[in-house]
Amino acid sequence: MEKSLKQLNNINSIVELIGNTPLIELNGFKELSSDKRIFVKAEWFNPGGSIKDRAALSMINDGIASKRLTSNKTIMDSSSGNTAIAYAMIGAALGFKVELVTPENINVERKKTLQAYGAKIIYSSPFEGSDGAIIEARKLAKNFPDKYFMPDQYNNKANPDAHYKTTGPEIWEQTSHEITHFISGIGTSGTAMGTSKFLKEKNKQIKTIGVQPDDSLHGLEGLKHIPSSIVPGIYNEYQLDEIYWANTEKSYEVMEKLVKLEGMFVGHSGGAVVLAALEELEMVDKATIVCVIPDGGYRYLSGGVWW
Template sequence: MTDEPADPPNGAVASDGGRIESEVATVETNDSPYPTDDPVLARIGGTPLVEYPEPTDGGDVLLKLESDNPTGSMKDRLALGIVRELEADGRLADGDVVVEASSGNTAGAISLVTNRLGYDGVLTVPAGTSSQKIGYVRSFGSEIVECPNVDADDERHYRKTAERIAAERDGIWIDQYSNQLNPTVHYEWTGPELWDQAPGGLTHVVCPMGTGGTASGIAKFVKERKPDVRVIGVDAEDSNISTAFYGTDSGAYDTEVEGLGKDHELPTMWFEYVDEVRSVGDERAFVQARRAAAESGVLVGGSSGAAISVARDVASDRPDANVVAIGCDSGDQYFDTVFDDAWMRERGYRTDYR
């Protein structure tokens, strides 16, 4: 693969500045490093990169729509990639139990992958996990263990419970928060896919950070090919990814944007490939997600709203910018929260998206 594609992929036409003129850039086949004959799992990846419809005062914003994955989330890549890597290494075999702790999209993704590949899945979740997230787990037939909301060092915590269940049942604990396969999957899959889709003039990648795996893997791949592409991680406002990145004092972790931010740095955050981290407040993330749907027909969740808002800021400051924002999941999992006026008002957030 060359550092600079001679032409934009899939017939897209670029101007002299390298800016993409077509509305959609897609990969013609799902060229996954984790091939499968399963017709459902074969739909993971190959998600479109689209021109974001809301114009800026400067450069262009492109949005990677991970909502096109089977469970509507980028976590499908994580689940399939890690399971396939474990199979290839001989650490996962027929009859094994796959265990994971997740209050978010990873739960549904692991449940789908274990369902299709014939493994028993056990998902531990904290009390209060949304019925939509739990619905994926139950629908795909995985076992679900609800745990009390306790401190992380309490043996009843959902992560410690997952680790214990894996040990007791001789299973495999995915552990997305520490497992280096998390960013590796995105280095081997999401990064190359994005690189092949994006115009040659790509200047920035903006990605929400939770475990940090997606941003880290993409960043490493892109930086190895074009070091001057600027990678910006997006953190929640009351979160400690940014404080860890900049070496400042940490504070209390408190955000309502699902999947965004963490209370401390994780091993899956490869900061050496990330140029900067910007923090976005809950209200701004939610209002941008609502605007994306109402004005642009783009249905995404709050973390994607945060990424879009940062991407628009960057593009507005750079007339020559081609900024890719990673849209982590679909907004249809947030109809009873982000897109519900009463829920927003209860928290003091404005509902006017303009």
């Protein structure tokens, strides 16, 4: 305990707490046994509350190193929530102004969090979703190149690199190299791409599964239905062994079970990835599955899911 307290006292910036999140084994689901295990990578433990802290820090550091981000520039990008909050938190910690383009219908929790960090919000059409925000952000970056540094999370190699360098190695060591399946939701696809690349290099037999909503009109915030969306430049479907098409209602049911059976208050996509893991268990005799849960449920309190 004394050592851990000393380490905490030596932290110089909040950004140093990004990463090294816990891996937690699930115990409450009837599908589990000593041969069929599911672990969740608890990314809501990041200081900004989500896995997007990793990618945001990586892209900002890359911008600084390449001199595309200088002290007189404003960080600007599109985001439906978690990445926006990560940019805002890191920008505040490092002394950069931040502006975010986000659909006008994002929930009140996210709006207030961004405002608390001092970020400026630029609203795009709620009817065009994340694609509309992407288009608007690109226009701003093109029209005001001297003002903005746009990380462009959907096309920036530093996004998946963050997970290749941190998330993947953490999971590999935390499972003592025993992981058999890796499951991640697909939004920008950075987590799925970077982590799966690292794990496949360690063991080609690890099955990698990307989770997408099963319909273009869905309720799984943070996940992207690739067939009906602007395809991220960093996305490569051939890096994954399988795509799991998640049903919104079933994902919500698993999300609620995670709260009541495991005490884990997680977000929408957390339910979706664990749903995929539970169904995968039905097809195998033995497995050590790791699911990435990107964020906590408190980001969705006003969305009508929690009663």
